[in-house]
Amino acid sequence: MLIQLFCFLMIFLFFFVQSIDISSPPGTPLGSIHQEWTTCTPLAGKFTVRNVSDDVVLRIEGPVCAISCGDDVVFKVLSEDSSVQVGTITKQWRGLCAEAFTDADNFGLSVPVDMDVRTKALLLGALFLIDFMYFEKANNN
Numbered sequence: 029m030l031i032q033l034f035c036f037l038m039i040f041l042f043f044f045v046q047s048i049d050i051s052s053p054p055g056t057p058l059g060s061i062h063q064e065w066t067t068c069t070p071l072a073g074k075f076t077v078r079n080v081s082d083d084v085v086l087r088i089e090g091p092v093c094a095i096s097c098g099d100d101v102v103f104k105v106l107s108e109d110s111s112v113q114v115g116t117i118t119k120q121w122r123g124l125c126a127e128a129f130t131d132a133d134n135f136g137l138s139v140p141v142d143m144d145v146r147t148k149a150l151l152l153g154a155l156f157l158i159d160f161m162y163f164e165k166a167n168n169n
């Protein structure tokens with residue numbers, strides 16, 4: 029029941045949340061996060077991180093289905109041409125029961141220290157988008 033609800037919510041959000049713009053401070057756009065559609069695996073989490081000129085600066089690739097029990101969910105942060113992995117976004121999954129009753133999600137973002145601060149800010153935005161799309165519950169906005 030709970031898993032079905034999660035899956036439904038995930039699919040719903042995939043159709044309605046396709047990109048977000050990131051500004052910091054408000055009024056100063058840094059760039060945007062876009063969800064990428066692939067025809068054969070529409071549920072694979074694929075995102076591009078774009079700067080203000082709408083150029084792709086990083087790509088994020090998630091697992092095919094983020095609803096897995098017991099494992100950490102790892103999203104790879106890849107370079108713009110997908111050739112190099114530059115970091116990871118990890119969600120520590122503590123089991124569906126714990127998830128249902130607490131909302132203290134553990135997210136980890138690991139990126140090179142010398143990465144541009146604007147790019148880091150964009151990745152933080154991506155982290156929140158991913159959290160919202162995959163893990164937050166409907167009555168929790």
Ligand SMILES: *[C@@H]1O[C@H](CO)[C@@H](O)[C@H](O)[C@H]1NC(C)=O
Pocket residue numbers: 079080081082083084085
């Ligand atoms: C956006 O990214 C592209 C490609 O990395 C770069 O050439 C361009 O200068 C960047 N634009 C800004 C405003 O940072």
